[in-house]
Amino acid sequence: SFADFDLNYFWHWSKFTDYLQCVLTFTGVTGYITYLWLDSPVFVETLGFLAVFTEAMLGVPQLYRNYHNRSTEGMSIKMVLMWTSGDTFKTVYFILNQAPFQFSICGLLQVFVDIAILLQVYLYSYYPQKPVSHTAHPASTKAL
Structure with missing residues (x-):
């Protein structure tokens, strides 16, 4: 799950849902940051x-x-x-x-x-x- 994140196993996904969760989180966080700084x-x-x-x-x-x-x-x-x-x-x-x-x-x-x-x-x-x-x-x- 997302809570047991270990950087040593970052790209060694055991389940597709873990990968999907990472991509969606990354997209959401970077999308929000981009929205906040879009005028810069x-x-x-x-x-x-x-x-x-x-x-x-x-x-x-x-x-x-x-x-x-x-x-x-x-x-x-x-x-x-x-x-x-x-x-x-x-x-x-x-x-x-x-x-x-x-x-x-x-x-x-x-x-x-x-x-x-x-x-x-x-x-x-x-x-x-x-x-x-x-x-x-x-x-x-x-x-x-």
């Missing part, structure tokens, strides 16, 4: 930037996971190519239409993250990392 240009600009920046960072967990695993196994290359093409077209659109600066910057950030993931695909496919040995570590062996 600083708040609106900050909220807008955070929204665009959050979207720009969507690929970073995948980038980190690939780096940590030294592999892109199981990842869809077509999906990353579609991300890259969509982010590139969107960023070019922002630049050509002189959209506010944060759109162009965050769009470029998205394109760079996409390119970094594509580079990981190339590097980990053509230059695979040596698998980590599963031999016993001297400190973990029992004395015979």
